Amino acid sequence: MKTFSCRNIQFLLYEVLNAESLTQFENFNAHDRETFDMTLDTATEISEKIMLANYMDSDRKQPELENGHVKVHEGVHAFIKAYAESGLLAATFPLEWEGQQLPKTVNAAVEYICMCGHNSFIMFTDLAVGCSNLILNFGTDEQKRQFIPHLLSGKWGGTMCLTEPQAGSSLSDISTMATPQADGTYKINGQKIFISAGDQDYAENIIHLVLARIKGAPKGTKGISLFIVPKMALAPPLGAGGLNDVASIGIFHKMGQKATPALHLGFGENNECVGYLLGEAHKGLPQMFQIMNGARLGVGLTGISIASAAYYASLQYAHERTQGRRLNAKNAQNEPTAILNHPDVRRMLLTQKAVVEGALAFIFQCYDYMDLLKVSETIEDKTKYDALLELLTPVAKTYGAEMGIVSVNQGLQVLGGYGYTEDFPLEQMARDVRIMSIYEGTTGIQSQALLGRQVTRNNGLGLKLWREEVQKEVTEATNYELFTPYCNALTNALQRFEVVTNHLLGIAGQGDAEVFMADATLYMEFFGILNVAWQWLRMGQVAQKALLTQNVSEDDRVFYESKIQTMQFFYKYELSKIHYLADCLLNTEVLTVVGEREIII
Ligand SMILES: Cc1cc2nc3c(=O)[nH]c(=O)nc-3n(C[C@H](O)[C@H](O)[C@H](O)COP(=O)(O)OP(=O)(O)OC[C@H]3O[C@@H](n4cnc5c(N)ncnc54)[C@H](O)[C@@H]3O)c2cc1C
Secondary structure, X not given: OOOOOHHHHHHHHHXXXXXXXXXXXXXHOOOOHHHHHHHHHHHHHHHHHHHHHHHHHHHHOOOOEEOOEEOOOHHHHHHHHHHHHOOOOOOOOOHHHOOOOOXXXXXXHHHHHHHHHOOOOHHHHHHHHHHHHHHHHHOOHHXXXXXXXXXXXXXXXXXXXXXXXXXXXXXXXXXXXXXXXXXXXXXXXXXXXXXXXXXXXXXXXXXXXXXXXXXXXXXXXXXXEEEEEEOEOOOOOOOHHHEOOEEEEEEOOOOOOOOOOEEEEEEXXXXXXXXXXXXXXXXXXXXXXXXXXXXXXXXXXXXXXXXXXHHHHHHHHHHHOEOOOOOOOXXXXXXXXXXXXXXXXXXXXXXXXHHHXXXXXXXXXXXXXXXXXXXXXXXXXXXXXXXXXXXXXXHHHHHHHHHXXXXXXXXHHHOXXXXXXXXXXXXXXHHHHHHHHOOOOOHHHHHHHHHHHHOOHHHHHHHXXXXXXXXXXXXXXXXXXXXXXXXXXXXXXXXXHHHXXXXXXXXXXXXXXXXXXXXXXXXXXXXXXXXXXXXXXXXXXHHHHHHHHOOXXXXXXXXXXXXXXXXXXXXXXXXXXXXXXXXXXXXXOOOOOXXXXXXXX
């Protein structure tokens, strides 16, 4: 079963983003096109042979909590082993940590390939990578030596413990306590919920990174610190069998992503849970968020990976399923036609293709900015890529999540009744993708971050630089007559976006934060569409240039023409939505803010 297009990955990496040019920088100079392609081939093999092969079975046999322990599906064990042994787990890490210093852009393609096979297995390895990154950035030399090699070899697992029963979106209300001990360690007491991979049986130890408040710390976000809390005590014997007093209190029975258990964990129920401060005291939240930005891009990418697998499954079905006759040939004597030939089915398939390929280009673009930030040599470049990433990360997360959900649902619709059954993977994909707009910050919270912080950050520098990047593409595209209507449509949409932004910032200036933020989610939707329209214009003109200047093969001619047609589709069906969004955002009627007027729900 095809779940992604290898040709499209090559197009994005080598023709649109020119990923090979990264190898001119010292940090990436051990690589070339050949090592990139070999890495992608390895990912493809693991995705197809281990991940996809276990996709449905691991959903049907979800892990349970038995006698205080969780056993995960055997496919998870096989996946972690293969992913670690092939070097993919440590791929982006420095050579001194047995990594390969692989550019994040190429690694994003690796993740996409794998997540198309199984979006839930990859969470185990992504969590180990996230923990290692945090320890690498903020840990002492001893902590680095103690934890990173085990996490990156797949021997130990990792988790991120932020959420508590009373503190989900509002992390400032975290109440888990850390009490300083004479030996420099801390006793940890509290409960965390929804902890992905919070317990499992593939690893010898689990390294929980826990947000907690040191006794006496100020209330709010400024009093939160970050702790390393191993499941197994580092200096055994602490508790029974060397356990560090981290209890699996319960397991959540989720709608999707069932292969990854989500745990309710209790820390220090016997007052014997030892934690080690990571980084500076009271700086836990900003430290965590530095890493979370990468995780947010990963969630957007996961949404699009599931949508990609759903697109190819529904495309195949639409080729095979015959039903009814073309509207222009409604003669009962005619053979039924493949549903692919009905305009409404084509519209659904093209919506999926436009969303998947457009969002993938946008998310890869963000990873490319990450690589460029890493190798930036001037303050000006560093400031530029940092500003662009801060602005675009919540958008890439949200577009991938929200439009991933829309896209998978279109795929399910293409299958009609069969889409709703367990005989096909679409229903599982629809369940799996639904979480993307909830974890790592809900769509509502991401949208408030965009409008309330990122748009005005550094006097609007990110937005100004972004505008220049988009304008560059529009100017290039005007070289081709075919692109004139699309350049005009995007220019017009950019102008409307500016009007809307100024209008909303005007409301902010009047001091009513609730009215200002009330429709932040619509603003996010508007900006997300603009970003993907920008990427489509870019892909369209790369394709047009290739058609006009190269002697392309027949397969490539079809590929490039399909790119241009899908760009046209996106502009007609998706970019046009910004007019409704702009009208709504400029409408000053206040209907959702709790105020003097009673709002009845
Ligand atoms: C499968 C799964 C895996 C998870 N994995 C992890 C994990 O590994 N580690 C971890 O720490 N957490 C994890 N989480 C928790 C996840 O991050 C939270 O569920 C998420 O942050 C939302 O918090 P909440 O569920 O408490 O919802 P709430 O914060 O109660 O939000 C409910 C609704 O209210 C809205 N809302 C809340 N506050 C505001 C506001 N100020 N303004 C406007 N709207 C608002 C939200 O957008 C949402 O629509 C996981 C959750 C799930 C379901």
